[in-house]
Amino acid sequence: MDNASRHHPQNIRLYLTVGQRLLRDSLLFQLLLHDDVELVGESETGLDTLNRLEAARPGVLIIEEDLLDNDGLTIAENALSMNPTLAVLLISEITVSAGRLAIYLEAGIKAVVSKHQSIQELIKTLFYIRNGQVYVGTLQTPGNNAGEAMVAYRALSRREREVAQLMARRVPVKDIADQLGVSCKTVHSYKDRIFIKLGFERLPELILFMKRQSQGAAA
Amino acid sequence: MDNASRHHPQNIRLYLTVGQRLLRDSLLFQLLLHDDVELVGESETGLDTLNRLEAARPGVLIIEEDLLDNDGLTIAENALSMNPTLAVLLISEITVSAGRLAIYLEAGIKAVVSKHQSIQELIKTLFYIRNGQVYVGTLQTPGNNAGEAMVAYRALSRREREVAQLMARRVPVKDIADQLGVSCKTVHSYKDRIFIKLGFERLPELILFMKRQSQGAAA
DNA sequence: CGATTTTGTAGGAACTTCCTACAAAATCGT
DNA sequence: ACGATTTTGTAGGAAGTTCCTACAAAATCG
Incomplete structure (x- = not known):
């Protein structure tokens, strides 16, 4: 176990999959400003994510729904097959409907944050799901x-x-x-x-x- | 002149137009970590941008090319008509071709940064164009x-x-x-x-x- | 080989963070 | 109205960080 995890046993071991570099960079910088976030990997594509997840051993996967090569949900489902304890936060393009949300929860997704929500909501959700709780930001936001x-x-x-x-x-x-x-x-x-x-x-x-x-x- | 501009006469008076809240928030937090960046306004749409620009009196406009209601270039051209000294940085969805870039420069755009570039490149470009220089990140990046x-x-x-x-x-x-x-x-x-x-x-x-x-x- | 630059090391001053403390003012409950 | 409690206004201590300066030894340059 490396130093960061030794110093902060409750670190969030984060893996991020976002297609566009500008958004990915921005999110990563923001997230890494938090001392207890440990980046264990990042990808642009779904396939790259699946290839790297096993070695990276993340606790949390944040993945975009609209990836270039696949839809994020499919990739997330595959990731959850490999590691059922993984907490997945899906970044959707739009606010999802209640029906669609039910599908996500059924698939084991712990949280959904739309790209039209604030970054604070994403960060808040991240710290929420780290503890294994389900958080569905697009419908059950505990207040704006x-x-x-x-x-x-x-x-x-x-x-x-x-x-x-x-x-x-x-x-x-x-x-x-x-x-x-x-x-x-x-x-x-x-x-x-x-x-x-x-x-x-x-x-x-x-x-x-x-x-x-x-x-x-x-x- | 308010305190911020008084304390930092070379402040960057920034206006940001990005459709999606997550990206806009992320970019704004990043940019506001710099002491000399002063946010004078922000919009989700092109029309809202045009409506607010005169009152905001920005020195720099960062605007997304693919806006929901208009294309960013058209909005930027309108903005430049209203204020020819405005430095405009266009955020493109993809790396632009040489031909298209020439069109942008012709229109008075000072810089183009693609969403597939890093946030450091956007920030670097911002500090570059503040001084009125032209910077074309997608082709003439001074090194990666x-x-x-x-x-x-x-x-x-x-x-x-x-x-x-x-x-x-x-x-x-x-x-x-x-x-x-x-x-x-x-x-x-x-x-x-x-x-x-x-x-x-x-x-x-x-x-x-x-x-x-x-x-x-x-x- | 002398001159210059870089590296390794570390202090000073000022600022920031985290925490604690206390008196006065305001609020609460009876 | 009054005693109890909380909030506000204010500020210090300890430790950490930032920005800057300093110096000797080692490395590099011409």
């Missing part, structure tokens, strides 16, 4: 993430909202401290609380949230 | 990023490669220091040099690079 953050934002104190707005505009912590007449430590404490309350981990999430909230931009 | 990093990796010293491998496996800095018999400060110094030499900014880039390099996985 953006909606949850909006509610959480309204629950922030006045000061918290003030700091959130300044941080979202990339005002340096030092300047925020000067402007509010508090110490840098205080600003950091506020940041901690804002991120926890909104369910964020990094500044880009806050920036995007604040931007979208203030403009009602396409979501 | 992955190839460049591979060459750079071979140029690392033995010790640098050793540290790179351990960091890529998420071995804590303290453990690396103990194992190599050096101080944590030394490990940090090595990390600095490795990232500079390989052109990386964050650990996920290193992790992905090392993984791909060791496996020759799909690229």
Whole structure:
């Protein structure tokens, strides 16, 4: 067992199958920002996935439904035959119907996330299914993430909202401290609380949230 | 002029038009990890883009070629009519031919990046066109990023490669220091040099690079 | 062989993260 | 109205990270 798995026994051993490099790269970077995600392999195609899965020994397979060479469901079914404990998250092109979803669950798929959903929902789903639970994001979303953050934002104190707005505009912590007449430590404490309350981990999430909230931009 | 632009007069005022939320989110998070990227708006559709561009006053528009309601090129041409100084980066579905590329350049597009290229290439292109230069990634890529990093990796010293491998496996800095018999400060110094030499900014880039390099996985 | 560059190593200052702490203000339950 | 509890505002400690600088030894260059 290598170091990463030794240090983090509950690592997510992830295999990703996405046809287009831009999307695959973007998802991988995002996912690897999480310390407990361990990438054990990646593929562009379904066949390549099946060829590499045995050696890679993943715990989670994220696979696109619309692959160039096969449909992802077929590949996922094959993968599950090889390894029934594999947790599969299917990335669908569109929101799937209830009937189709039943087929996926029947096939052993643990989660379905549509390409029209946010990346937070995909990440949330990933951490959900790692524990073997079924999560069906396209129908049973436990509330829209953006909606949850909006509610959480309204629950922030006045000061918290003030700091959130300044941080979202990339005002340096030092300047925020000067402007509010508090110490840098205080600003950091506020940041901690804002991120926890909104369910964020990094500044880009806050920036995007604040931007979208203030403009009602396409979501 | 708001704080962000005041603090970073050379900010990239970015507008992003991508139909699918998952890709749009992923790209936005990636781009917003860079301090000098300021998101001034985003859209799912071409029409929404045109409606919002004037108020948003972007310096750079990144737009998908295959939009649901229009083709990105037409929208980009309209956008350029409204604002000839706009730098447009077109995201194409496939690598474009030389003929088609000439059409894009004729239309005032500053760069074209295919969805089969890496996100580093998109980011690199973005920072390139911000200064008004033309960059045509699908034909005139100044070397394949992955190839460049591979060459750079071979140029690392033995010790640098050793540290790179351990960091890529998420071995804590303290453990690396103990194992190599050096101080944590030394490990940090090595990390600095490795990232500079390989052109990386964050650990996920290193992790992905090392993984791909060791496996020759799909690229 | 002398000059220059690279490597190996590590510290300083400032910043960030994670955690803890406390008084005042606000809220809750009776 | 009042005591109990929670929240808010504020900020420090310890450890880790970032950015920069420094220096001797080793390697490379001309």
